[in-house]
Amino acid sequence: MGRYAARRLLQMIPIFIGTTLLIFLMVHILPGDPVRAIYGDKAPDPAQIAQIKREYGFDKPVLEQYFHYMLNLLKGDFGSNLAGRPVAELMAEAFPVTLRLTLLAITIEIIIGVGLGAWAGLRAGKAADTGVLVFTLTVISIPVFVLGFIARFIFADELGWLPPNVQDSTDYSQLFLPAFVLAMLSMAYVARLTRTTFAENLRADYMRTALAKGLPRRRIIGVHLLRNSLIPVVTFVGTDVGGFIGGAVITEGIFNIQGVGNLLYRAIQTSEGSTVTGVVTVLVLVILLINLLIDLLYAVLDPRIRYA
Amino acid sequence: MPDVTKAQTTDAATVDAVAPPAVDAPGKQSAQQSEKPRSLWGDAWYDLRHRPMFWISSVLLVLLLVIAAFPGWFTSVDPRDGDLVHHYLGKPQLGHFFQPDWFGYDQQGRSIYSRVIHGTRASILVGVCVTAAVTLIGGLLGMLAGYFGGWVDSVISRVVDIFFGLPFLLGTMVVLNAFTERKVYVVILALAFLGWTSIARVMRSSVITAKQADYVTAARALGAGTPRILFRHVMPNAVAPTIVVATIALGGYISAEATLSFLGLGLSDPTISWGIDISEGSKVIRDNPHTLLFPAGMLSLTVFAFIMLGDAVRDALDPKLR
Numbered sequence: 001m002g003r004y005a006a007r008r009l010l011q012m013i014p015i016f017i018g019t020t021l022l023i024f025l026m027v028h029i030l031p032g033d034p035v036r037a038i039y040g041d042k043a044p045d046p047a048q049i050a051q052i053k054r055e056y057g058f059d060k061p062v063l064e065q066y067f068h069y070m071l072n073l074l075k076g077d078f079g080s081n082l083a084g085r086p087v088a089e090l091m092a093e094a095f096p097v098t099l100r101l102t103l104l105a106i107t108i109e110i111i112i113g114v115g116l117g118a119w120a121g122l123r124a125g126k127a128a129d130t131g132v133l134v135f136t137l138t139v140i141s142i143p144v145f146v147l148g149f150i151a152r153f154i155f156a157d158e159l160g161w162l163p164p165n166v167q168d169s170t171d172y173s174q175l176f177l178p179a180f181v182l183a184m185l186s187m188a189y190v191a192r193l194t195r196t197t198f199a200e201n202l203r204a205d206y207m208r209t210a211l212a213k214g215l216p217r218r219r220i221i222g223v224h225l226l227r228n229s230l231i232p233v234v235t236f237v238g239t240d241v242g243g244f245i246g247g248a249v250i251t252e253g254i255f256n257i258q259g260v261g262n263l264l265y266r267a268i269q270t271s272e273g274s275t276v277t278g279v280v281t282v283l284v285l286v287i288l289l290i291n292l293l294i295d296l297l298y299a300v301l302d303p304r305i306r307y308a
Numbered sequence: 309m310p311d312v313t314k315a316q317t318t319d320a321a322t323v324d325a326v327a328p329p330a331v332d333a334p335g336k337q338s339a340q341q342s343e344k345p346r347s348l349w350g351d352a353w354y355d356l357r358h359r360p361m362f363w364i365s366s367v368l369l370v371l372l373l374v375i376a377a378f379p380g381w382f383t384s385v386d387p388r389d390g391d392l393v394h395h396y397l398g399k400p401q402l403g404h405f406f407q408p409d410w411f412g413y414d415q416q417g418r419s420i421y422s423r424v425i426h427g428t429r430a431s432i433l434v435g436v437c438v439t440a441a442v443t444l445i446g447g448l449l450g451m452l453a454g455y456f457g458g459w460v461d462s463v464i465s466r467v468v469d470i471f472f473g474l475p476f477l478l479g480t481m482v483v484l485n486a487f488t489e490r491k492v493y494v495v496i497l498a499l500a501f502l503g504w505t506s507i508a509r510v511m512r513s514s515v516i517t518a519k520q521a522d523y524v525t526a527a528r529a530l531g532a533g534t535p536r537i538l539f540r541h542v543m544p545n546a547v548a549p550t551i552v553v554a555t556i557a558l559g560g561y562i563s564a565e566a567t568l569s570f571l572g573l574g575l576s577d578p579t580i581s582w583g584i585d586i587s588e589g590s591k592v593i594r595d596n597p598h599t600l601l602f603p604a605g606m607l608s609l610t611v612f613a614f615i616m617l618g619d620a621v622r623d624a625l626d627p628k629l630r
Contacts, residue, residue, distance in 0.1 A: 015470060020474075023482065143607065145567055145586070250570075
């Protein structure tokens with residue numbers, strides 16, 4: 001287990017370097033001048049622009065800039081944005097908020113998704129199954145931002161159950177609606193995945209054995225079937241973290257949450273390269289680590305899987 | 309050479325490149341009755357024809373394609389023509405079928421019905437073109453990686469890993485922000501630039517399975533060259549999972565375009581897009597939900613149709629995933 005994890009960690013290094021280089025190149029090579037953007041419509045003084053560019057190292061070749069960036073990153077320095085605030089500080093404010101939102105969303109996704117999927121899978125081919133299929137198809141078809149506005153319109157504006165804007169992001173009851181909206185799409189996929197594996201595993205040999213041993217139905221389904229069906233679900237949830245971050249940009253915008261999505265959106269719009277690179281670098285790292293964690297989790301779910 | 313091609317077509321249904329046809333489907337019985345066994349594609353078509361989901365989505369899609377190609381057949385009102393005096397946020401008249409005021413008017417007094425009709429083209433165009441581009445790039449790279457293995461595979465797979473590591477929506481946002489005027493082709497290029505990786509992965513793994521088949525060895529023994537083996541023998545038998553993934557992804561690309569347009573990073577103003585209209589509508593949703601609901605409904609319906617088609621195609625081509 002330890003050696004496997006170490007090998008995987010080593011394999012991550014080239015991917016990490018490659019992905020950060022890609023985002024760095026995208027931010028720096030593509031047109032769009034952040035220094036000019038500070039001035040807006042005003043015509044800036046060329047000497048001033050040259051000086052700012054020198055200060056931030058924008059006048060050097062891109063690969064050299066990247067090299068410097070990575071060196072600073074090793075020291076834990078993410079650089080600072082054009083207003084002079086350290087990017088690390090901005091991220092320290094935003095990440096806990098999004099972490100809470102995402103964790104709540106993943107919890108909702110797994111509970112409702114697996115629940116719905118199991119319910120449909122145990123009744124494969126019946127009306128309940130078709131109902132869940134149509135429901136999940138509909139949810140998948142409605143884009144997250146539409147869902148967000150409709151949810152806010154119904155539950156916050158019309159019914160007044162929840163505040164339309166999140167004022168206190170440590171309050172989980174306020175975060176519930178945005179987390180629910182964020183979870184919906186993935187929840188539909190989880191439900192479909194669970195339904196398929198449940199329906200398939202119902203015919204497995206170990207199910208017959210468990211039944212023949214006279215185990216109660218609750219134990220057969222709750223332990224034997226559920227544990228065996230969770231592997232694809234866990235894989236999906238793991239690979240979907242990137243999607244959650246994309247969704248967070250939308251949900252945080254709609255419900256006015258000051259998280260990573262909002263930070264990133266504003267940074268992209270103002271061509272704030274250092275913030276974009278910093279946030280994406282951390283996200284890539286998080287995604288890679290979560291994928292490793294998921295692979296290690298397989299061994300827990302299925303004892304036949306062992307890592308030497 | 310004819311022997312080889314024949315072997316390939318008859319083998320196609322049983323070779324494990326894609327799961328064998330459904331065991332419990334009525335298709336098997338009738339396949340035994342007819343003299344010639346159906347190919348994988350014949351079997352899939354048989355399966356598709358008997359699915360109501362396939363027909364519902366097909367009818368919807370044909371209708372949407374006609375709307376996208378000839379919006380003038382459905383409305384004669386200019387979608388950019390606003391009349392603030394008479395139509396400012398006019399309410400929908402649900403009885404006035406196909407009239408300009410059917411879905412009401414937006415903040416600038418423009419007919420929402422006309423805008424919904426004229427917005428179809430951009431969405432469909434983005435969805436179809438991105439899917440085509442992604443299938444071409446990803447399919448080709450995946451095929452090369454899977455067939456040649458070795459260092460070719462290592463290089464391509466690492467590039468795939470790197471692009472895959474970047475969250476899709478965030479990456480496209482960064483790319484699109486660099487362009488001030490975002491026409492349809494810019495959005496297509498940005499989505500394709502980051503979207504090809506999953507297709508490449510799927511193609512790679514199915515090519516690895518297909519190239520080990522006996523008919524490939526037979527073709528090579530008969531002296532067929534690499535391009536011939538690749539395009540005549542390996543590709544036809546490895547392409548099914550790719551088609552499945554691509555069809556399902558199409559709806560996702562349409563949704564992504566609308567999301568980007570909604571964020572102000574997708575299509576920009578002279579182009580009519582449901583995403584932009586939804587974004588406009590969201591500002592006045594409290595008193596005028598119709599400004600958001602009609603473009604959103606049309607968008608969801610389109611995505612729904614494509615995803616349902618993808619589902620039906622997947623069930624027909626890959627019964628194991630059902």
